[in-house]
Each structure stands twice: as C-alpha cells, then as structure tokens.
Amino acid sequence: MTDTLPCISRRSLLKTGALALPALAGSQVVAAWLSAPDMGTAIAADPVAAPPGYDPSLHDWAFACDTTKCIGCGLCVEACKLENDVPLDPEFNRTWIERHMVATDGTVYIDSPDGGIDGFAPESTAEGADEATERRTYFVPRLCMQCDNSPCTTVCPVGATYRTPDGVILVDAERCIGCGYCVVSCPYGARYMVPAGEATPQGIAGVADKCTWCYHRISRGEQPACVEVCPTGTRVFGDLNDPESPISILLGEERTTVMRPEVGTRPQVFYVGLESEVG
Amino acid sequence: MSRFEPLREHGRRLLGRAGRLVVPERPSGAKALALASVKVVAVVAVLSVGLLVAVTAAVAFYGQYGFHPEENARVWAARELSYSSGSGCQACHAAQWNTHIASGHAPVACESCHGPLLSHDVDPQVTPVLATPESDLCVRCHEATAGRPETFPQVDLAVHYKSGVCLGCHDPHSTAARRPPVVSHPLDFLPACTVCHNPAGLKELPAGHEEAEDAVCLGCHAAGASGLEGASR
Numbered sequence: 001m002t003d004t005l006p007c008i009s010r011r012s013l014l015k016t017g018a019l020a021l022p023a024l025a026g027s028q029v030v031a032a033w034l035s036a037p038d039m040g041t042a043i044a045a046d047p048v049a050a051p052p053g054y055d056p057s058l059h060d061w062a063f064a065c066d067t068t069k070c071i072g073c074g075l076c077v078e079a080c081k082l083e084n085d086v087p088l089d090p091e092f093n094r095t096w097i098e099r100h101m102v103a104t105d106g107t108v109y110i111d112s113p114d115g116g117i118d119g120f121a122p123e124s125t126a127e128g129a130d131e132a133t134e135r136r137t138y139f140v141p142r143l144c145m146q147c148d149n150s151p152c153t154t155v156c157p158v159g160a161t162y163r164t165p166d167g168v169i170l171v172d173a174e175r176c177i178g179c180g181y182c183v184v185s186c187p188y189g190a191r192y193m194v195p196a197g198e199a200t201p202q203g204i205a206g207v208a209d210k211c212t213w214c215y216h217r218i219s220r221g222e223q224p225a226c227v228e229v230c231p232t233g234t235r236v237f238g239d240l241n242d243p244e245s246p247i248s249i250l251l252g253e254e255r256t257t258v259m260r261p262e263v264g265t266r267p268q269v270f271y272v273g274l275e276s277e278v279g
Numbered sequence: 280m281s282r283f284e285p286l287r288e289h290g291r292r293l294l295g296r297a298g299r300l301v302v303p304e305r306p307s308g309a310k311a312l313a314l315a316s317v318k319v320v321a322v323v324a325v326l327s328v329g330l331l332v333a334v335t336a337a338v339a340f341y342g343q344y345g346f347h348p349e350e351n352a353r354v355w356a357a358r359e360l361s362y363s364s365g366s367g368c369q370a371c372h373a374a375q376w377n378t379h380i381a382s383g384h385a386p387v388a389c390e391s392c393h394g395p396l397l398s399h400d401v402d403p404q405v406t407p408v409l410a411t412p413e414s415d416l417c418v419r420c421h422e423a424t425a426g427r428p429e430t431f432p433q434v435d436l437a438v439h440y441k442s443g444v445c446l447g448c449h450d451p452h453s454t455a456a457r458r459p460p461v462v463s464h465p466l467d468f469l470p471a472c473t474v475c476h477n478p479a480g481l482k483e484l485p486a487g488h489e490e491a492e493d494a495v496c497l498g499c500h501a502a503g504a505s506g507l508e509g510a511s512r
Contacts (some may be wrong), residue, residue, distance in 0.1 A: 075419075101426070164352050172351040
C-alpha cells in the first residue's frame with residue numbers, strides 16, 4: 001500500500017487550468033491568423049468582388065422624393081422588382097407608391113393598388129374616398145429610409161442586418177434566421193419576409209429583405225433603378241459628400257422634411273412637399 | 280495487518296504522536312510578505328493574460344461565424360445589373376437619341392419606356408423587354424388622374440381620342456403630335472361628323488377609328504380654314 005493517494009490538489013488544478021486556458025485560446029488565435037486569408041488579396045481575387053476601388057468610407061448616400069412631381073406612374077416599382085429579383089406578388093415590395101387624398105375634415109384616404117406597379121385609376125380607390133370632400137391629393141413614393149438610428153439593426157438578434165459605412169442598411173441572408181423582428185420594428189413598413197418562389201433577391205426564401213438603394217448600382221457609380229426610370233425627377237439620389245451631386249443640390253434648394261420624425265429614426269430619405277398626416 | 284491499518288497510519292501522520300493536529304510552521308517576517316506578494320502578482324498576471332487571449336480568441340471566433348458586414352456588402356455590390364444607365368443607346372440609335380434629348384421627353388430615360396436594356400446593350404441580338412411602347416404605357420403617365428400635378432400634361436380619355444393608337448399621332452421621342460389631315464370642308468350648318476362619316480355614309484371612317492362625338496374628332500382633325508369653326512380655332 002502506498003502512502004500517497006493519486007489525487008490532484010485544488011491548487012494544482014487551478015494552476016494548470018489558469019495556464020492551459022490561455023494556451024488553448026492562444027492556439028485558437030494563431031490558428032485563426034494562419035487560416036485567415038490576407039484581406040487585401042482576398043478582395044482582389046474574390047470572383048464576386050464588385051467594383052474594384054469602391055471605398056464605402058468615401059461616400060454618404062442620401063435620397064429624396066419630391067411629392068410635388070410624382071405622377072404615380074409606378075415605373076419605379078416595376079424597375080425595382082426587375083432589377084432586384086423582388087417577388088412580383090404585390091404584397092412584397094421594396095418600394096411602392098401611395099396616393100394620399102386629404103379630405104376637408106382632415107381624414108387621409110390612401111390607395112396603393114398593387115403597390116402602384118401598374119399606375120393608378122383616375123380617382124382614388126380607397127374605401128370611403130368617393131364620398132369624402134377632397135382638399136388635395138398627391139402621390140407619395142415609399143421606400144426604406146436607411147435610418148441613421150435604425151430600429152431594424154437594433155432589434156436583430158443575430159446581427160444579420162447592419163449599416164454600411166456609406167449609409168445603406170443591408171441584410172445578410174446567410175445570417176438571417178427569419179425571426180421577423182426587423183419587419184415589425186420598422187415604423188415605415190419597409191421590410192418584408194421573402195416568400196418561397198422564383199424571385200428571391202439573395203436566392204434564399206424565409207429571410208428579411210428590404211431596399212438596398214440598389215447597392216450594386218450605386219457602388220458602380222450608377223443611380224438606383226427607381227431613380228433611373230423615374231420620368232419626372234421625383235426621385236433624387238446622390239452623395240452628400242459631393243456638393244455637386246443631385247441630392248446635395250436639392251437639399252440646398254428645397255425645404256425638406258422626413259417621414260415620422262417623432263419616432264427619432266433620423267431617416268436618410270428626405271421629402272419635398274410631405275404633410276404631417278403622412279406616415 | 281488489519282484492513283484499517285493504512286487508515287490508522289494516515290491518521291497518525293496527520294495528528295502526530297501528541298494526538299493533535301500538527302500545523303507546519305509558516306515562515307514569518309519580511310521574507311514571507313515578499314513571497315506572498317510575488318505569488319499574488321503572478322496569479323493576477325497569469326489571469327490577466329489569459330483573459331486577454333480568451334477575449335481575442337472569442338472575437339476571432341465570432342468573426343468567423345458571426346458579424347462580418349464588409350464581406351456581405353461586397354456580395355450585395357456584386358449583383359448583376361438589369362438596367363443600364365442608357366448612356367450606350369446613342370451609339371446605335373443616334374436619330375432617336377437626338378430627337379429625344381431635344382424634346383419635352385428628355386428627362387425620361389430610355390429604359391423608362393423600353394424596359395431594362397443592359398442585356399441588349401451587351402449583346403444587341405437580345406431583344407429589349409419592350410421594343411415599342413404601347414398605349415397602356417402612354418396613359419400610365421398621361422391619363423388625367425387625381426393626384427397628378429396640374430402642370431403635368433394629362434388627357435381625359437373620355438374626350439381624347441382613344442383607340443390604342445397614341446403613336447398614330449404622337450411621336451414618343453419628340454413628343455410632337457403628328458396632326459392628322461385637317462377638315463377640308465366647311466363645318467357650319469352640318470350635322471354631326473358621324474352622320475356622313477360612317478360605313479354606310481358618304482365617306483367611311485378610316486381603319487382604327489370608332490364613332491365619336493364631334494369634339495373628339497376635332498380634337499385631332501383641325502377644321503379647315505373655310506369654316507367658321509376653323510376660323511375660330
């Protein structure tokens with residue numbers, strides 16, 4: 001029989017652990033460093049890497065809608081869907097047009113048949129609008145506000161939606177778990193869940209989707225598709241860092257407002273001629 | 280040896296001969312204090328380094344499986360375009376282009392009416408989505424509709440001639456209306472246009488026309504100078 005029992009004292013266990021844990025973690029870090037590709041080379045060699053030389057930190061994109069010019073033709077809604085593989089079902093829109101008929105009693109009658117993708121009927125189709133006395137009627141283009149203080153990115157439990165340095169909020173479909181918190185958190189109704197079907201913006205159904213300001217176009221120096229096809233100049237887009245850009249010029253010339261300023265989201269879509277009852 | 284002997288032996292060692300707990304003497308004084316300090320510092324140092332490395336590792340781990348927006352933003356940026364900017368249209372379609380940019384339709388992009396053209400721009404053999412604008416497309420913008428700015432050109436389709444042939448009179452590139460033949464006879468004291476201009480009448484309605492009120496006819500066919508109507512027009 002031996003005198004000493006084969007056991008590990010508490011102290012030696014703690015000592016070993018204190019040394020082993022950092023060692024284990026350290027090896028993880030070294031392994032990660034070794035396996036991580038050099039970022040500079042990775043961008044250059046990435047087959048999907050688009051616009052070489054595009055530096056998001058140099059841009060501050062912003063958008064404006066001049067409601068005094070909109071004619072409700074719906075070409076923007078159509079172009080958005082064709083450009084971005086947005087489902088053609090009228091329930092799912094990244095952008096849409098509403099017609100607001102303000103009655104003399106202050107009631108607002110809103111119609112937006114199929115999001116306005118085929119234009120509008122000569123008179124409002126909103127329920128009760130035909131019996132109301134019209135004060136004025138105008139069209140309001142709707143889209144994601146790309147808020148500076150965005151509820152959607154705040155509530156996302158997995159960090160799947162995020163804001164880029166150039167001011168666009170995107171959704172990573174690979175990360176999105178489809179919980180829909182962002183959809184209900186958006187005060188502007190700008191998000192939807194991608195249904196299963198032929199058209200899926202990122203090739204995945206069951207995830208959240210929203211306007212990207214056509215990130216693939218603006219990072220190539222093009223205008224978003226809706227701005228490109230807008231026949232009346234209602235939609236204006238550009239870089240706030242460039243004083244000559246259309247948005248900078250518009251914001252210098254017009255008095256603008258944002259939609260629902262009381263919710264504190266600091267929208268980056270500015271409206272000309274918007275009234276307080278819209279939202 | 281009884282089976283309890285090893286246990287007794289162990290107890291004897293712990294308790295000593297006196298039968299009480301033997302506490303080994305601890306070093307005392309400045310030396311002991313220094314030794315204790317070194318031990319504390321060493322433990323704190325090891326724990327701090329461990330924590331630092333663990334946090335770094337956690338960040339690296341999260342970067343692999345978690346939040347990495349730059350990479351996803353590049354994926355978004357790499358999407359293929361459907362709409363071009365229309366800047367390439369001029370090369371092949373100079374006549375339409377030149378008419379267009381000088382007209383009231385100049386702010387309207389090529390692709391507003393013709394649809395996404397990038398594939399056609401890359402390969403001219405690919406037919407554009409919409410080669411010729413249809414009447415639906417015209418009225419989408421130009422039908423009198425509640426909510427449109429008053430200054431925007433709109434037509435009341437109940438009055439404006441409609442037979443799905445906007446382009447019969449209007450050139451979409453120049454926006455100029457090609458006026459149809461003027462009425463060459465006096466209109467005074469005559470009955471409604473369709474009394475004479477009908478399939479059984481003096482002169483048939485041309486193809487594509489339908490019976491309409493006089494005001495509709497004269498909306499396009501200016502009255503001749505010989506009539507009072509014409510003089511007033």
